[in-house]
Amino acid sequence: MTADLNSYLFVGAVLFVCGVVCMATKRNGIGVLMGVELVLNGANVNFVAFARYTDLGLDGQVFSLFVIVLAAAEAAVALAIALNFYNNHLTIDVDRANKLKG
Amino acid sequence: MNGESFLFTVFALATCLGAIAVVFSQTVVRMAFWLVISLGSTAALFFLAKADFVGAAQLLIYVGGTLVLLVFGVMLTASGPYLKIITSPGEIIMGSCVGLLFLFVVFASLDGVKWREPSVAAMATGNPVVATGNTLRPIGLSFLGSRPDQDLISDGDDLTPGYLLPFEIVSVHLLVVLIGAAYLARAKRRPVGSG
C-alpha cells in the first residue's frame, strides 16, 4: 500500500461506511454519536488527502478544521440531548424514543 | 517500500481496524476505546499528509476533548456497571451486509474515477505551500482573509479570497452551541415512572 491519493480515499471510505453501519445498528444513543464522528472523520481524511495530492492548496485543510470544530459543537449538543433523554426516560436506548409514534 | 508508505500502511490499518472494532463492540466504553485508536491513527495520517495543524487539532479537539466528553456522557447515563444495550445479531449481520455492499460501491467508483489532468500532474509534488507541512501560518492567514498558497502559484493579479467570514460565523456558532448545550443539559430530573 503506497501513500497516494487513492489510498487515502480508501481509508476515508472505510471510515465512512463503518460510521454509517454504526449509526444504523447501535441502539445506545452515545454509540450512534460515535458513528457520526466516524463519518465526519472519513470526510476529513478525504479533505486532507485532496489538499496534499492536488493543486487545491489549503482549501482541504481549512475545510477539515471547520469540520473538526463543528463536530465538537455537534457532540456537545447531542450529548446534552442524550442527557435530557436519560433524565426523562432513565435509559439511553434510542429505540425507546417512540413517544411521537402514531 | 519506503518509510512513508510503511507508516501509512500501519496507521491506515489501525484506522480501519479501529473503526471496524467500533461497529462490532458491544459495551460503549470499549467502543470509545476503539474510537480513540481509530481517530488517533487518523491524526497520524494527517501528519503524514503534511497537515500538521489539522492533525494536532484532531488530537486536541477530537481525542482530548470530544471523546472525553462522550465517555463522561457514558458515565452519566449508565444505569449499571458495563452498560450493554445489545443489538440483535440479525441486525448486525444485515447492517454489515449492507455496509459491505456500500463499501464495494464506493471502492468501485473510486477506482473508476479519472482525476483531471492538472491534478494528476500535481499529485507528484502537490501545492508548494502545502508540501512543506508547515501550514500553520498559511492557515492563520487564510482565516484572516488572504491566501498565500493560491496567490503565490497563480500568474494573474487576482487575489483569492480567504475564510474570514466562515471563521467568524463558526466562532459565533460555537458560542451559541455553548449556551444552548448548557441550557439543554441543566439537571431537571423528573420523578421515576412519569417518563
Place this chain on the structure above:
Amino acid sequence: MMFAAQSIADFFQGFGGWQYVIAAVIHAVLLVHVFAVSPFAFIWLERKVSGRIQDRLGPTRVGGLFGWLQSLADGIKLVQKEDLCPTAADSMLFRSAPYIVCVSSFAAFMVLPFSHGWVAVAADCGLFIILAILSLEVFGIIMAGYSSGSKWSLFGGMREAAQMVSYEIPLAICALVPVIAAGSLNLGEVGGMQRGWFTNWFLFHDPFTFIAFFVYFVVATASCKRAPFDLAEAESELVGGFHTEYSGMRWSFFFMGEYASMFAVCAIASVLFLGGWNTGLAPIDDALYAARHASLDGTSSAAAMGYLANVIGAGVFAAKASFGVFVQVWLRWTLPRLRIDQVMTTCLKYLVPISCFLFLGATLWPLILVTGMGRTTWTSPIGDRAAEGLQETRDGSAEVSAVTVPSIEIGLLVPAASSLDLEGDVQ
C-alpha cells in the same frame, strides 16, 4: 536534531549516506534513555524532598550515601509483583489503560527542543502538538477508572475527567500569552528569541506574561494531577482513586507517565517563559551562540565545539525543567489537598477569567507601549532577536546582520515576520 546529527555524522563520513541514519539512531536511543531514566531520578527526588520536608532523611541505604539507587530497587520490586486483574474488571481496557497514559506522556517529548536545533520534530505548531498529545493522557486515566470495576476507581476517573476538561482551557490560554509576544508556536524559535540577558526571557516581557507564568504553573500542576490537585487519586478518600486496583508494573506505568508529564509541562514552561536552553547571562549565551555558528563551517573541531555548546544548552534546559519539577514536589508535600468543588471553583471561577484577562492584556500591551513610549517592547526588540534566530535557522552564515532580512519577501511564510514589520514601522 539537525546540528547534532551533522556533528556526529562527521565521524561516520566513510559510511556513504548511512552516516545520517546512524547519527539519528544514536540520538534517538539517547533520547529514549533520557526519558526512561528521568522518572527514576524524579521519584528519588520526590522521596528525598518529602523526607526532608517531614523532618526525615528519606532513602539512605540503596546505592551509597544519598540512596540514589532507591528507584531502581523499587523498580525491581515492582517487576516481581503479580500482575493482577480483578474479576469485576473489563480486562482488555484494564490492561491497556496504563499504556495509553505512559505513551501519551512520553510522546510529548517528541516536539520538545532541548537545545538549538535539538528537537526530534521541528514542527511549526510544536506547542499546539505538545498540548494535544498531553491531553491524551486523561483518556487512559478515565479508562483505568472505569474499567477497574471498583467504585473508588470510578470516582477517581470521573473526577479526573471533570478536572482535566476544565483545566485544559486555562492551560492553553496561559501558554498562548508568551506566544503572542513571540509571534510563533514553534518551540525552537520561541526559545531562540530569548537569547541574551535574562530580561529577554518572556517571563519579563510584560506584566501579563509575568502573571501568566505563575497561573500556568498552577494549572500545569493541576493538569499533572499533582497535589494539592490530586483529587483523582486522593489516598485518604478514594484509596488511590483510578489506580486502586492496579499492581506491579502496570501501576508503575501510571507513575512513570505522571513524572514524565510533570517534566514535560515544566519543560514547556521553561521554553515559553524561562528562556529555554539560554543561560540568561549575555556573555555566556553569546559565546555558545558563536560556537554553534562556527560549527557550520565544516571543520571537525568547530563541529565538536558546536556540539558541546548544544550539550551545555540541553543541560541548562533540563536543569530549568527539573527545578520546576522540584517546586511541584515541594508544593505537594507542603499544601493540603483541596476538595473537588474547590478545585472546580478555582479553575472555572478564577483561573479561566484570569487567563482570559491576561490573554486580552497581552494582545493590547504592544498598543499601550506604542502610544505611551513609542516602541513595542520595553526590553530589546524581539524582532531583532527573531531575525537573528531566523538567520541562524535558515542558512547559518555568521556575518549576516538582522537589518538585511528582507521582511517583505518572507513576510507571508516565515515565522516572526509580522513582528519584524511592526518593529520596523515603529522605530
